[in-house]
Amino acid sequence: MAQKPSIPKGTRDFSPTEMVRRNYIFDAIKRVFRLYGFQPIETPAMENLSTLTGKYGEEGDKLLFKILNSGDFISKVSDELLNERNSNKLTTKISEKGLRYDLTVPFARYVVQNQNDITFPFKRYQIQPVWRADRPQKGRYREFYQCDVDVIGSNSLLNETELVQIIDDVFTSLNIKTVVKINNRKILAGIAEVIGENDRIIDITVAIDKLDKIGLAKVNVELSEKGVSDEAILKLQPILALEGNCDDKIAQLEVVLNTSEVGMKGVNEIKLLFAYLNNLSLKTDVELDLTLARGLNYYTGAIFEVKAKDFDIGSICGGGRYDDLTGIFGLPNVSGVGVSFGAERIYDILSQQDLFPSDSLETTKVMFVNFGEKEEVYCLPVLTDLRKNGINTEIYPENAKMKKQMNYANKKQIPFVVLAGESEMSKNRFTLKNMTSGDQKSVTAKELINILS
């Protein structure tokens, strides 16, 4: 009984065409990363559950894919526990590994574990899939790739500056028009302090983050529901309404946050960062967005988010500074900052705006038609020569009908076909056909290489 094959919900196969395009994105990103001195690492798809749990909040824990222990794990579980039917409790007994949820936490684990071999500041990039047991929907998958760059072990705002430059370079090279939004968690903390809701900072940031999505009124409702006092919400209004260019906003913040030490620290960081950036003639727009908060709560300083202009798809890149991510693994006081590029969304933008290059180094450039054994022998040395010259070359492996072989070349979008049968062999030449124009001409082996190089 042949069963209908399928893949798990929220996962995808990638066809050759898609892979060529995905690699185009990854290559562009990697090229920029290397340009700034970042080095690649990889970590396992699975981590110990103890490494992952508790790092992403309660919601994040639910979205972790857990891996069942090997062997006869259930026999070791007590009858009481089984009868309790408590999934959470049972999970800790039958699963001790999980698929990674992002690349940052495994990176922090890596840094702590290898701290004696790492030279700080450590600049690494990492491009690997991550998994979330989320319910998939448009542009959201259960398995997707993240492209992370982080530098850990340096407090300098030069790192933030370089990350913005990297963002600028990547999206310029991919031809995507973007705007980089920057904020600072210390400013948000300062705001919370000033309005007297110090310990509600997470609720406040999450709510503020939705400002441009759901509007001011609904944000206020949400704040109120979360238990923020009316008085504090009232105090918050002028801050949310801050207008003007970057300098104006900063000037106003300096007044509002005057009494908050963290807040002023944040303002100073932002000032310095923009001072660096304003000198760089970036091609991307960079703006200070005080409503930018970002969900992840390990951020402590600068936060970034990149949005594509003329394309409403959410953020395509985001990140920030985290002062103590390695602390939970026993290495305190090591600050890091990094951003992550969302490959899937970048892919969607490039394909919808038709921005992928038409030619690729990953596809076949020329195919030899197979006319039979004698002709194969005649062609093989030339195939070898072409390959030695870096030209992607293949020969149809069977003496099939011409139509079939041509069809194969056409479907595979191979731009050139070589025909070498009896008449060509007698003249020691080859017929080269251009599949786009349909033109063909008789050439020598040497000319073949020259034309196709």
Place this chain on the structure above:
RNA sequence: GUGGUUGUAGUUCAGUUGGUUAGAACGCUGGAUUGUGGUUCCAGAGGUCGUGGGUUCAAAUCCCAUCAUCCACCCCA
């Protein structure tokens, strides 16, 4: 986790108030054309109608359950 949507050929989808042998387009295979692909013409193959039950003389069609899917919310890239 909550709400909704849709499951029919490889793919995208038609299929009337329940009624003979379930259709189309694209794709696939072969031929027109044994050394020329894309265009055209002709022929052919391909379906447990998601699965299980129920109603009925009769179910792709109605009912129930179940699984899958996509979309939205929460959250997030």
